[in-house]
Amino acid sequence: MATILEDSKFDPQRDLKTVGSNPVKHDGLDKVTGRAKFGADFFLPGMLFGRTLRSPHAHAIIKSIDISEAEALPGVKAVVTRDDFPDIDPGSVAGDMTRTAMAREKALFDGHPVAAVAATSEAIAKRALKLIKVDYEVLPHVIDPVDAMKPDAPILHDHIRTKGLDEPSDAPTNVTERMVSKMGDVERGFAEADVIVEREFDSKPMHQGYIEPQGCVAEYSEDGQVELWCSTQAPFVYRDRLSAILKVDAAKINVQQSELGGGFGGKTGFYPEPIAILLSKKASRPVKMVLHRTEVFRGTGPVSGTNYKIKMGCTKDGRITAAQGELIFQTGIFTGSMYFNAPNAMFTRYDLENVYIESFEVISNRPKVNSFRAPCVPQIVFGVEGVIDELARKIEMDPIDMRLKNAATEGYTTIYGETLGPIGFVETLEAAKATDHYQSPVKDGEGRGIATGFWFNRGGETSTSMNIAPDGSVTIITGTADVAGSRISIAMMAAEELGIDVDKVRITMADTNSLGFNRVTAGSRTTYSVGMTVVDNARDCISQFVKRAAEIWDVPEDAVIYENGECRPASANVGEFEPLSIADIAKQTTMSHGAVTASTSMNVTGAGPGFGLHIVDVKVDEETGRTDVTRYTVIEDAGKAIHPLQVEGQYQGGAVQGIGWALNEEYVYGEDGRLQNAGFLDYRMPVTSDVPMIDTVIVEVPNPRHPFGLRGVGEVPVVPTMAAIGNAIGDAIGVRPQSLPMSPPKLLDLIENRDG
Amino acid sequence: MAKKVHVTTTVNGDEYEYLAEAGQTLVDVLRNELELTGTKEGCSTGDCGACSVIVDGELVCSCLVLAAETDGKSVETIEGMANGDELHPLQRNFLELNGLQCGICTPGFLVAAKALLERNPDPTETEARFWLAGNLCRCTGYDKIVRSVMAAAEEMRGA
Numbered sequence: 001m002a003t004i005l006e007d008s009k010f011d012p013q014r015d016l017k018t019v020g021s022n023p024v025k026h027d028g029l030d031k032v033t034g035r036a037k038f039g040a041d042f043f044l045p046g047m048l049f050g051r052t053l054r055s056p057h058a059h060a061i062i063k064s065i066d067i068s069e070a071e072a073l074p075g076v077k078a079v080v081t082r083d084d085f086p087d088i089d090p091g092s093v094a095g096d097m098t099r100t101a102m103a104r105e106k107a108l109f110d111g112h113p114v115a116a117v118a119a120t121s122e123a124i125a126k127r128a129l130k131l132i133k134v135d136y137e138v139l140p141h142v143i144d145p146v147d148a149m150k151p152d153a154p155i156l157h158d159h160i161r162t163k164g165l166d167e168p169s170d171a172p173t174n175v176t177e178r179m180v181s182k183m184g185d186v187e188r189g190f191a192e193a194d195v196i197v198e199r200e201f202d203s204k205p206m207h208q209g210y211i212e213p214q215g216c217v218a219e220y221s222e223d224g225q226v227e228l229w230c231s232t233q234a235p236f237v238y239r240d241r242l243s244a245i246l247k248v249d250a251a252k253i254n255v256q257q258s259e260l261g262g263g264f265g266g267k268t269g270f271y272p273e274p275i276a277i278l279l280s281k282k283a284s285r286p287v288k289m290v291l292h293r294t295e296v297f298r299g300t301g302p303v304s305g306t307n308y309k310i311k312m313g314c315t316k317d318g319r320i321t322a323a324q325g326e327l328i329f330q331t332g333i334f335t336g337s338m339y340f341n342a343p344n345a346m347f348t349r350y351d352l353e354n355v356y357i358e359s360f361e362v363i364s365n366r367p368k369v370n371s372f373r374a375p376c377v378p379q380i381v382f383g384v385e386g387v388i389d390e391l392a393r394k395i396e397m398d399p400i401d402m403r404l405k406n407a408a409t410e411g412y413t414t415i416y417g418e419t420l421g422p423i424g425f426v427e428t429l430e431a432a433k434a435t436d437h438y439q440s441p442v443k444d445g446e447g448r449g450i451a452t453g454f455w456f457n458r459g460g461e462t463s464t465s466m467n468i469a470p471d472g473s474v475t476i477i478t479g480t481a482d483v484a485g486s487r488i489s490i491a492m493m494a495a496e497e498l499g500i501d502v503d504k505v506r507i508t509m510a511d512t513n514s515l516g517f518n519r520v521t522a523g524s525r526t527t528y529s530v531g532m533t534v535v536d537n538a539r540d541c542i543s544q545f546v547k548r549a550a551e552i553w554d555v556p557e558d559a560v561i562y563e564n565g566e567c568r569p570a571s572a573n574v575g576e577f578e579p580l581s582i583a584d585i586a587k588q589t590t591m592s593h594g595a596v597t598a599s600t601s602m603n604v605t606g607a608g609p610g611f612g613l614h615i616v617d618v619k620v621d622e623e624t625g626r627t628d629v630t631r632y633t634v635i636e637d638a639g640k641a642i643h644p645l646q647v648e649g650q651y652q653g654g655a656v657q658g659i660g661w662a663l664n665e666e667y668v669y670g671e672d673g674r675l676q677n678a679g680f681l682d683y684r685m686p687v688t689s690d691v692p693m694i695d696t697v698i699v700e701v702p703n704p705r706h707p708f709g710l711r712g713v714g715e716v717p718v719v720p721t722m723a724a725i726g727n728a729i730g731d732a733i734g735v736r737p738q739s740l741p742m743s744p745p746k747l748l749d750l751i752e753n754r755d756g
Numbered sequence: 757m758a759k760k761v762h763v764t765t766t767v768n769g770d771e772y773e774y775l776a777e778a779g780q781t782l783v784d785v786l787r788n789e790l791e792l793t794g795t796k797e798g799c800s801t802g803d804c805g806a807c808s809v810i811v812d813g814e815l816v817c818s819c820l821v822l823a824a825e826t827d828g829k830s831v832e833t834i835e836g837m838a839n840g841d842e843l844h845p846l847q848r849n850f851l852e853l854n855g856l857q858c859g860i861c862t863p864g865f866l867v868a869a870k871a872l873l874e875r876n877p878d879p880t881e882t883e884a885r886f887w888l889a890g891n892l893c894r895c896t897g898y899d900k901i902v903r904s905v906m907a908a909a910e911e912m913r914g915a
Contacts, residue, residue, distance in 0.1 A: 022854070024851045024852060025851070025856075027855065027859070028859075029843075030852075030859075031856055031859030031862050032843065032847040032851055032856065032859075032862055032863075032866060033790070033794070033834065033835070033837070033838055033847065034793070034795070034833070034834035034835045034837075034863045035794065036859055037793070038796070038860055040787075040793075041787075041793040055900065114771060123777070123779075133881075152865055194837040209894045210858075210860075210894055210895075211796075211798045211804055211858075211860045211861050211892055211893065211894055212796070212798065212858070213797075213798065217762015259858070259859065259860075261796070261859070261860030262858045262860055262893050262894050262895060263858075264894070290797075292800060293798065293800060293801065293804075300823070311776055378826075379816065402767075483858065484857035484858055485854075485857055555786070561861070597797040645853070645854035646857075648854075648899075648900075649854055649857055649895070649899075650896075651896045651901060652897035652899045652900070653857065653894070653896050653897045654897075655897055656896075656897030656898065657894065671790075675763075678796075678894065679799065679803065680799050680801065680803035681801065681803045685892060685894065686898075687889040687890075687891075687892065687898075688884075688885040688888040688889050688891070688893075688898045688901070688902065689882075689886045689888075689889040690889075691897065691898060693881075693902070693903075694899045
C-alpha cells in the first residue's frame with residue numbers, strides 16, 4: 001500500500017465538515033484566563049534563581065575570571081564560567097554553540113555571557129554578579145559586515161578560511177563562505193534587455209521581538225539526568241544540541257516545552273538553558289533562569305543585516321531577461337545565518353532563465369543571528385521588488401501585469417533545482433488585481449506600492465502518536481511547538497479524517513522522552529508536516545476500527561466501511577448491523593484487545609511553495625519624514641486554510657512585523673561596539689495605534705501532496721512587506737528608498753536631495 | 757538583611773498579607789510570592805504592557821509599581837476577570853474572534869481593554885487603538901485584538 005507521502009489521497013471534491021471552519025482554540029481558554037504556563041511560569045521546590053554576567057566589550061580576550069567573592073556571598077549556591085563547560089574545539093558546530101552560550105577564549109560581542117550565578121533569590125544573584133572580577137584585554141572590534149570584509153579588519157577567529165572561493169586562501173578571514181548560484185547566461189540576458197536597472201541596498205539587523213523573554217527551569221540529578229522545562233520552538237533540537245555541548249546522552253536530557261510566548265525563529269536555538277543546567281549541576285538544586293529584556297536584545301536573536309546590489313533587465317514589453325545579485329549577510333560571531341535561502345528564494349516566483357547571484361556570509365562582533373520568518377529572504381526581496389517596480393515604471397506597465405508577465409507556473413525548474421508542482425502565484429496576482437484596494441484610486445497625497453514574495457515551505461522529521469480512549473475520545477501526542485495556534489488546526493485535521501467532532505480530540509505537546517525526534521518548528525513546516533502524520537495516525541486507527549468491527553460482526557474486513565466516524569456494513573448483503581461508532585468500538589474492544597493506538601514517524605516531503613502579494617498605501621509627512629500606513633491588503637495562497645481565522649492571523653501578524661522592519665526597527669551600535677537601544681522604548685516595535693486593520697484575501701490553490709491540500713502560511717506574510725512599503729513610499733515621494741529601515745531621517749535626506 | 761514591608765491588600769477580592777522587600781515590584785510579588793502567574797513580565801520597564809493590572813481602578817504596569825505601594829489597595833489581575841466559570845465578554849470575544857495567537861500578551865491586553873471599557877463603553881476604533889498602544893503584541897498585527905475589543909464593547913453596551 002502506498003504511504004501517505006506517496007499518495008495523500010487528496011480529493012478536491014471532498015465534503016469537508018471541520019476543515020475550513022473556525023472552532024475556538026483548545027489552548028485558548030487557558031490563555032484568556034491566565035492559566036497557561038509559559039517559560040517563566042514553572043516552579044520547583046527548592047528552586048534557585050540564575051543570572052548571567054555579560055561582557056561589556058565587543059571584542060576582548062578573557063585573561064582570567066575570579067569568582068571567589070561571588071561564591072562567598074551568603075545565598076549564592078553556584079557560580080559557573082567557561083571552565084564548567086566541556087572543552088570542545090573551535091570551528092566545529094558544537095564548538096560554535098558552546099562559545100555562543102558562554103564566552104571561552106574571548107568575549108565576542110557586547111552582551112556575550114562570561115559567568116553566571118545561582119542564588120536563593122534573584123536579588124542576591126544580581127549582587128553576586130557585581131563581585132565577579134573579569135580581567136579583559138580589550139581588542140579592536142568590527143560591527144559592520146562590509147568593514148569586517150576589509151583586509152585590515154580585526155579577525156574574530158583564527159581558524160576561519162572562506163569556503164567556496166575560486167582560489168582558496170589560507171589567510172584568516174571574517175568571510176565564512178562564498179556561494180555562487182546561477183542559471184542560464186546573464187550576459188546574454190542583459191544584452192537582450194531594452195531597459196536595465198541596477199541599485200544598491202542595505203538593511204540593518206532587527207530582532208524577532210517575541211514578548212516572552214527566554215525562560216527555563218533546569219534540574220540536574222546526581223545520576224546525570226537532566227530535566228529541562230523551557231520555552232522553545234525545538235525541544236528535540238535543544239536536547240540534541242545540549243547533549244553535544246554538555247556531553248550527556250540525549251536520553252538523559254528530557255526537555256519539556258512550555259507554552260511558547262512568541263518565537264518567530266528566535267527560539268530555535270538555546271541561550272540560558274545550558275547555563276541553567278550547569279548551575280543546577282553545581283548547586284544540586286533546580287535553577288530557574290529568565291532573561292531580562294535588555295539581555296534578549298543584547299544576547300539573543302537578531303536577524304541578518306545585509307548589503308547588496310541587484311541588477312535586472314527587461315524588454316519593452318515587460319519580459320525580464322536577466323537578474324543578478326551580489327549579496328553580503330552579516331551572521332554575528334559564528335556562521336549559521338541560513339543566507340543560502342536568499343539566492344534560492346529572492347527571484348523564485350518569476351520564470352527567469354538567466355540568473356547569477358554571488359553571496360557572502362560575514363562574521364562580526366554582534367550576537368550570532370537567529371532565524372526569523374523566511375530567514376534572510378525579506379530583506380533581499382526589498383531590493384528585488386524595488387528594481388522590478390522601477391523597470392515597470394520605465395516601460396509604463398502596471399506593476400501586477402509586469403509580475404504576471406513573468407510569473408512562474410507549474411513545471412518551472414527553480415534555481416535550486418526543484419521543478420514546481422501546482423502553485424498559486426498567477427491566481428494570487430489575479431486575486432490581488434481584483435481586490436477593492438487595488439481597484440480604488442490612490443488618495444491624494446498618498447502613495448501605493450505592491451510587492452510579491454515566495455517561500456519554499458518545509459516538511460521534515462515528524463513523529464506523532466494517536467490514542468483512542470475507551471470512551472472513543474482521542475488524544476494526540478505531538479513533539480513540535482505550537483507557535484501561534486497550530487494545535488487546533490492539527491486537531492481539526494485529525495477530527496476531519498476520523499469523521500468526529502473536533503471537541504473529541506485533544507493534543508498534548510510531549511516532552512522529548514515521550515516521542516521520536518521532531519525537527520524544529522520553523523519554515524512553515526508544522527501544520528503541514530504534523531497534519532500529514534496525524535492523518536496517517538487516523539488512517540491507521542480507522543483500519544483497526546474496521547478490523548474490530550468485522551470481528552464483532554463476524555464478517556470479512558472488506559465487508560466493513562468507515563465513514564463519518566462509524567463502521568457500517570459495506571452493503572445490505574453483509575447483513576443487518578447497527579453502525580458502530582469509534583466510542584462503541586473502543587468501549588467493546590479496549591478490554592479485550594487493548595487500546596487502539598497509532599504512531600507515525602517520517603521525514604515529511606511534498607511541501608508546496610507559497611506565494612503572496614501585498615498592497616499598501618502610505619502617507620509620508622514631508623516635514624518630519626514620518627510614514628503612516630493607511631491601508632494594507634495581504635493576498636496569499638494557503639493551499640487550503642484549515643482554520644481561516646488562524647491563517648488570516650498569520651498574514652496580519654507578518655505584515656505588521658514587516659511594517660516595523662520597514663519603518664523603524666534596527667540595532668543601533670555606538671563607536672564602542674555596544675548596543676545602544678536594548679529595550680522596547682528605544683527599539684520601537686509597532687503598537688496598536690501605528691497600524692490600520694490588515695485586510696486579507698486567502699487564495700486556495702491546493703497542494704495535492706497533502707490530504708487537505710495545505711501549504712505553509714507562516715513565512716510568506718513577511719516576505720514582501722518592506723518591499724511593498726518601499727514601493728509605496730517611492731510612489732508618494734518620488735524617490736524609492738534603498739536602505740532599511742526607511743526611518744524619518746533617511747526619508748528627509750531623500751526628500752532634500754530630490755528637491756536639490 | 758534590609759527590613760521588609762508589611763503589606764495588606766486584596767487581589768481579585770481575596771485578602772492577602774505578606775512581607776515585601778522595599779524594592780520589590782508588584783509583578784514580582786504577584787508572580788513569585790502569590791503564584792498568580794497570569795500576569796506576565798515582558799520588559800520590566802513599562803514598555804510592553806504584559807504585566808498590566810488594575811490598582812484601585814487605575815490601569816498600571818505592575819513592573820513599575822512597588823508591592824509596598826499597594827498596601828491597603830485593591831488589585832485586579834487576569835485571574836479575577838472571569839466570574840467563576842462565566843467568562844468576561846472580552847475573554848469570550850478574544851476566543852471567538854481569535855484575538856490571540858501565542859497568548860503571552862493576552863492577559864495584559866484583556867486587563868487594559870477592561871479598564872478602557874470601564875471608562876469609555878463606546879470607544880471608536882481609533883480611541884481603542886490609542887488606549888491599547890501601551891500593550892505590545894508581536895503575533896497578531898493587532899487586527900483581531902481590536903476587533904475583539906470592539907465586539908465585546910458592543911455586546912456589553914447591549915447587555
